[in-house]
Amino acid sequence: MATAIKETNFSFPGQTGFYRGKVRENYYFEDKIVIVASDRISAFDVVLPEPIPFKGQVLNQIATKFLEATRDIVPNWLEMVPDPNVAVGKLCQTVPVEMIIRGYLSGHAWREYKAGKREVCGVPLPEGLKENDRLPEPIITPTTKAADGDHDQDISRAEILRQGIVSEELYSLLEDYTRALFQRGTEMAATEGLILVDTKYEFGINNGKVFLIDEVHTPDSSRYFYADGYAERQEKGERQKQLSKEFVREWLMANGFQGQEGQVVPEMNEEIVKSISERYVELFEKVTGEKFVPQDYSNATERIEKNILANL
Template sequence: MIDESRIRAQLAHTLREFDASGLGTLYRGKVRDNYSQDGRIVMVTTDRVSAFDHVLGTIPYKGEVLSRLTLFWFDKVKDIAPTHVLSSPDPSVMVVKRAQALPVEIVIRGYITGSLWRDYQAGKAGAYGIEWPKGLRRDQRFETAVITPSTKAEYGKHDEPISEAEILKQGLVAPEVWKEATAVAHRLFARGQEWARGRGLILVDTKYEMGIADGELVVIDEIHTPDSSRYWVAGSYEERVARGEEPEMLDKENIRQWLIKEHGFSGQGKPPPLTDDVRVMLAQKYMQVYEKLTGEAFDSEVGSVDARIRRNLKAAGLMA
């Protein structure tokens, strides 16, 4: 792992936004700057971090970790479904096939935790149209993974839980497409859990985005990253849960917890500024996930991410 002093040195060089006129039409998501042109998107994964639908700031090396992990996982699941990736001219950039994105996110969960646990406990987990068994305990594993879809809200709005019945009734996704998408999600998740387990991690839950490109269902966006998934340390899970403690988390939950515990912030009002320490802490967690999953040390240079991307996009002939 990159040592702490270098992560600190990188704090000043993180990528907040990537501006490039000529790359295409810009759509700036919470994390990615997407330039569309001619059926493809140059997708720049910035170092922005968001929680509770607010962009909070940047985390050193975050864009690179997410982009490299997505490529790693896409390769691991390529026999299950086609993905949108065409090339990766820079460690933080993917050129992808533009798809007609399904208007729902396919969230799949192996354990009851987070917002689902809170809703279940409050008797408010009905929106998914699922009959939840009684007497579940926090952080307990489900017998079989459960899909809890959410709507893909427009910018500035919150994603909302939705049931399969409602998705079909509203005609958001055609029945045969939905059937295929959920089957693919189960296979992807099983593969992800199996791989993670072999590396000492639990893939707790994750979110897939899928779309149609050239008449085919493709996996788009990112996959099995610590932004879109929860990861717990497998070795300490049983013991910690038995003691009534939370599992050891290596994902974005760390920053949510910091916001809640240190600042009482859970989405309402103005988020607090991130301290350097919390930015470094999250960078280390993300690198740990990368290293555990890939079995390789994460290394990168200290320096301007923006300048590096420009160099690489020029070399690839994507920018003048």
């Protein structure tokens, strides 16, 4: 097994700040941001103890592909990719609302529905739906960050506007971008025999202009089903074959962990880590339709630092 990149701790000329997120390191400069995609993995808002080889490269390269493929819909933050694990782009002020859009009743929305709720984030849902059913039309179910920054909180459009989190004009624009991006993602997924089930988009402001930021249509931010056999599986009440990080969440839940107080992350032995790594490589190849070319891990942090310095 390759040695995974658990973290980086660089100090660059002209650097003005640093922030370590759940899975990425953000290096701030006066007018740009350098993001290093580590191999850390999180689920239920918890960073798991073992990093996953190649995960950072997979996510960075998938995000790059879809950012480039959606520039005609909305401008985005990305300016260059000097290393398979690195993205460099415009420093934006983050809009404090994540735009989640769902075409199917899966994941969190299904758990809410199963619990008896017929409304998610102020959006009504019809009776009689089963898990993974296609919704009558895609719905936007936004979240906003809690004060401690740890957990995403469901919120409705009406409540966002009532609290003045963003203006109605800006929120309407984000809705338009979200629907157009989801349509493009759906079309691109279909060419690879996939269904884009749900995904999230984040936006930022730079010089008064809205930019798409963060990752786009990656398996960490999106859920995909295999299109082949979807209808038959639904009709029989079988589990859908999917490409997403949900398999990690399912493994954790099966071992008694959902990120709740007092719960302990199950042991991540070498076999589990290897299997997750292989799934991420499979995700890359299926989502992009391209062969994954793993990077040399022997001097990964030195390689990353060198490539960043050469492009500052």
